[in-house]
Amino acid sequence: MELFSAAESNEKAPLAYRMSPRNLDEYIGQSHIVGPGRLLRRVIQADRLSSLIFYGPPGCGKTALARVIAGTTKSAFDTLNAVLSGVKELRQSISSAKERKELYDKRTILFVDEVHRWNKAQQDALLPWVENGTVILIGATTENPFFEVNPALVSRSRIFQLKPLSKDDLYAVAHQALNDRERGYGKWKVSFEEGALEHLISVASGDARSLLGALELAVETSVDSFPPQEGTELFVSISAAEESIQQKVVLYDKDGDYHFDVASAFIKSIRGSDPDAALYWMARMIRAGEDPRFIFRRMLISSCEDIGLADPHALGVVESAAAAFDRVGMPEGRFHLTHAVLYLATAPKSNSSLAFFDALKAVEEDTKSEVPNHLRDANRDKEGFGHGEGYLYPHAYRDHWVAQHYLPEQMRGRLFYRPSSQGYEERVRDQVTRRREAQLALGQMEDPGEILSFGKPSGKEARWLARLADNASENLMLLRKAIFDEAKPARHELVLDLRADDGLLLWEACRKSPEGGVWGALRSREALQRLEGYASTLDDPGRPSLFVAGSEPLRKGIPEEISFEVVIGRNHFLRLPESEHLGEMENIFSVLKSKGRVVVVETIPKYGMRLSDAVASIAPQEGSLIELLKKAEESIYETGTNDTTSWDEKSLTEHAAAVGFQVDSPRFFPLEEERTIGSRELKRWLSPSTEGGYGACISQLNLADIRETEKRLTTILAGHPIPWRRKLVLLKFHR
Incomplete structure (x- = not known):
C-alpha cells in the first residue's frame, strides 16, 4: 500500500508512475470490464474482492487497476514483483497477512506483478494461503494464464483480459x-x-x-x-x-502521396507480378519512414490473398523474412524486405482464397441448414438418434479418400473454391476437380443398379443407396477409368455421353477431347440446370453441349451435321425392357460416324445380389424363408416374365449385331462391398406395388403374410453388414 501511495507525492517519479489513477473515475480504458454496471467495477466499489488475475499486454492498465483497488479497499494491500521477489519475500508477506487476520481480523490483498515469472514451485508456495483465505490474490501477467499460471491458482481466480488501449x-x-x-x-x-x-x-x-x-x-x-x-x-x-x-514520423514526399495510396500501389504491383514497381513503391515507403512491420503485414496478407495455393511456400518465405528482420533490424533488414517482395512479385498468382467470401455469403443467405446426419458427432447421440450413421472413414479407402457429401443437403452442388491453373495449384486442380465431380455424381444417381432398389427411392435414402451400391469413389473411379481406357477418345474427336445426368463421364470427356467437343444427353431439365451451373465454372471452350433427350430419339437434340467418333455411357440400358434394346441400339447407331465406337458399362440385373443369398449368409437355418425368396427371384430374374430384369449381356450384344455393330468380347467387373440393409428398404422391396419387386412376385400371399415376412427379414438383416455382390459388364461396339 505504501509503495503505491508514495508515487502520488513524488515529483521525481516517472510521469507514468505519477499519473496512476487514484480511483475508477480517473481510470482510462477497459470499459468492457470496469465500465458502469460491470462486475469488476461493482466488486471494487463494494470492496468484495475475491482472487483475480489481470491478463493483457504491457501498458494496458493492469498495475494501474491494482493501484485503484489499493486506494479503494479497506483491506491491507501488499505488493510483490515476481521478477524481483522469491519464496523468501512471499513468506514474509504471508506471515504479515496471517498476523493481521489473527490479531485484527483484517484481510490482506496480495498483488503479484508478472506472476507468470514465478516457477511452479514458487506458485505452489502461494496456493495454500489463497485456498484458506489468508490472502486474496491479484495477479498481473502479460502471458495467457491458462498456460503460464498454476492451474490450481487459475481455477480459484476470476480471469479478466485487458486489451490494448485504443x-x-x-x-x-x-x-x-x-x-x-x-x-x-x-x-x-x-x-x-x-x-x-x-x-x-x-x-x-x-x-x-x-x-x-x-x-x-x-x-x-x-x-x-x-x-x-x-x-x-x-x-x-x-x-x-x-x-x-525512437521512431520517425511517416512523411511521404512533397507531391502529397497518402500512406494508404502508396501501400495500395505496392500491393497492386505485387499482384500484377511487376517486381520493379513493387521495389519502387517499397523504397518510397522505407524512405518516408514507414514501419517495416507494416510492410511485412501487407506482404503476409498478399501471400495468401494474391498468391495462395499457386505457391503455398509464399507465406512461409514472408514469415521467415519477417522473423529474420526482427533479429537483424535496419539497415541490413532491407535485404529481407527485398527478398520477400521479389519472391511475391515473381510468384505465380491465384486469388482462390477469396472462396471464403462466397462461402460466407452462402452462410448468411441460408442460416437454417443443419449438419448432415452422417457428419454429426457419433459419440453423443449415435444410439438415440443415429448420429454419425453412414459416415465413410476416408483413411479406410484407397488414396485416403472416398466420395461422400460434406455440405448440408440444401447446399449440395455449390462450388466455392475454384482452383487456378497457376503453379502448385495447377497440380492439385485436376485432383480437386475429379473428386468434386465424383461427389456431384454421387448425389445425382437415381439407382444403385440393383433390382432390389426398383421403386426409385427418393431424397436422402436414394443418395445413401447409391453411395453404398457404387462403393462411393473406388467403384466410380474404376468404372470411369475402364470406359475411357477402352474408348480412348482423341483430343480432336466428338464425344457423346448417353446418360450425362450425374456428370461422371461428361467432365472427364471434356478433359480428354478439349479440341473436339463433348455432348451430353440428359433425362431431365433439372439435370440440365445443375450441369450448366457447374459448366459455368469451366473455361468457355471446354464446356460441353447439353440437351434434354428424355425418351426422344437422340437425333432430335443433335444437329444433322453432327456425328460422333465416340459414344460412352453407364447404365444406359438398365431400366429399359429387353423389348426396347433393339430400338435403342438403332438410336445410338444413327448418331455414330462410320468407324466410330461405343463403350458402355452396364449393371446386369440378372447377376445382381439376391435377397435369398443375403439371408443365407446370416441365417442359413431360415430354410423356408430362403425358399420363398428364391421362388420370387426365379420369377424376377429367370423366367422372362419381367423383361426389365431377366436380360443379360447376350441380349445387348445380339441387338447390337442386329443393327450392324461389330461387337468385342465383353469384360466383366464383379464388385463386392459391405452393405447394411435398412428396414425402409425391405419395406419397399416387399411392397406389392413395387413393379418387379418381391412383393409383386409372391402375390399369392395375403398382406398379413407379407408383413410377417417383412418382420422376419428385418429381424435377420436390419443392421447386419452383408457382403453385397453385383456384376457389371463393359461392352464395346464398332460401326
Whole structure:
C-alpha cells in the first residue's frame, strides 16, 4: 500500500508512475470490464474482492487497476514483483497477512506483478494461503494464464483480459497528463507541432506507459532546464517526438502521396507480378519512414490473398523474412524486405482464397441448414438418434479418400473454391476437380443398379443407396477409368455421353477431347440446370453441349451435321425392357460416324445380389424363408416374365449385331462391398406395388403374410453388414 501511495507525492517519479489513477473515475480504458454496471467495477466499489488475475499486454492498465483497488479497499494491500521477489519475500508477506487476520481480523490483498515469472514451485508456495483465505490474490501477467499460471491458482481466480488501449483512450491519457497541475504538466502551456502528438500516440500502439514515457521525455527536453517557471509555453516539435519514442514520423514526399495510396500501389504491383514497381513503391515507403512491420503485414496478407495455393511456400518465405528482420533490424533488414517482395512479385498468382467470401455469403443467405446426419458427432447421440450413421472413414479407402457429401443437403452442388491453373495449384486442380465431380455424381444417381432398389427411392435414402451400391469413389473411379481406357477418345474427336445426368463421364470427356467437343444427353431439365451451373465454372471452350433427350430419339437434340467418333455411357440400358434394346441400339447407331465406337458399362440385373443369398449368409437355418425368396427371384430374374430384369449381356450384344455393330468380347467387373440393409428398404422391396419387386412376385400371399415376412427379414438383416455382390459388364461396339 505504501509503495503505491508514495508515487502520488513524488515529483521525481516517472510521469507514468505519477499519473496512476487514484480511483475508477480517473481510470482510462477497459470499459468492457470496469465500465458502469460491470462486475469488476461493482466488486471494487463494494470492496468484495475475491482472487483475480489481470491478463493483457504491457501498458494496458493492469498495475494501474491494482493501484485503484489499493486506494479503494479497506483491506491491507501488499505488493510483490515476481521478477524481483522469491519464496523468501512471499513468506514474509504471508506471515504479515496471517498476523493481521489473527490479531485484527483484517484481510490482506496480495498483488503479484508478472506472476507468470514465478516457477511452479514458487506458485505452489502461494496456493495454500489463497485456498484458506489468508490472502486474496491479484495477479498481473502479460502471458495467457491458462498456460503460464498454476492451474490450481487459475481455477480459484476470476480471469479478466485487458486489451490494448485504443487511440481515443491514449488521447485521453495524454490530455489527462497535460492538464493535471499536481502530477502532470498542467502548470505550463504545452503545445505540439502538427502531427507530433499523433505520432506519439500511433507509435505507442495501445501502451499507456510507453506513451507517458515518450511524452515525459518530449516535454521535459523542450526547454533547457526543467521545470521552468509556471505558465511557460512549451513547444514539442515532430523531431522531438521522433527522438522521444525512437521512431520517425511517416512523411511521404512533397507531391502529397497518402500512406494508404502508396501501400495500395505496392500491393497492386505485387499482384500484377511487376517486381520493379513493387521495389519502387517499397523504397518510397522505407524512405518516408514507414514501419517495416507494416510492410511485412501487407506482404503476409498478399501471400495468401494474391498468391495462395499457386505457391503455398509464399507465406512461409514472408514469415521467415519477417522473423529474420526482427533479429537483424535496419539497415541490413532491407535485404529481407527485398527478398520477400521479389519472391511475391515473381510468384505465380491465384486469388482462390477469396472462396471464403462466397462461402460466407452462402452462410448468411441460408442460416437454417443443419449438419448432415452422417457428419454429426457419433459419440453423443449415435444410439438415440443415429448420429454419425453412414459416415465413410476416408483413411479406410484407397488414396485416403472416398466420395461422400460434406455440405448440408440444401447446399449440395455449390462450388466455392475454384482452383487456378497457376503453379502448385495447377497440380492439385485436376485432383480437386475429379473428386468434386465424383461427389456431384454421387448425389445425382437415381439407382444403385440393383433390382432390389426398383421403386426409385427418393431424397436422402436414394443418395445413401447409391453411395453404398457404387462403393462411393473406388467403384466410380474404376468404372470411369475402364470406359475411357477402352474408348480412348482423341483430343480432336466428338464425344457423346448417353446418360450425362450425374456428370461422371461428361467432365472427364471434356478433359480428354478439349479440341473436339463433348455432348451430353440428359433425362431431365433439372439435370440440365445443375450441369450448366457447374459448366459455368469451366473455361468457355471446354464446356460441353447439353440437351434434354428424355425418351426422344437422340437425333432430335443433335444437329444433322453432327456425328460422333465416340459414344460412352453407364447404365444406359438398365431400366429399359429387353423389348426396347433393339430400338435403342438403332438410336445410338444413327448418331455414330462410320468407324466410330461405343463403350458402355452396364449393371446386369440378372447377376445382381439376391435377397435369398443375403439371408443365407446370416441365417442359413431360415430354410423356408430362403425358399420363398428364391421362388420370387426365379420369377424376377429367370423366367422372362419381367423383361426389365431377366436380360443379360447376350441380349445387348445380339441387338447390337442386329443393327450392324461389330461387337468385342465383353469384360466383366464383379464388385463386392459391405452393405447394411435398412428396414425402409425391405419395406419397399416387399411392397406389392413395387413393379418387379418381391412383393409383386409372391402375390399369392395375403398382406398379413407379407408383413410377417417383412418382420422376419428385418429381424435377420436390419443392421447386419452383408457382403453385397453385383456384376457389371463393359461392352464395346464398332460401326
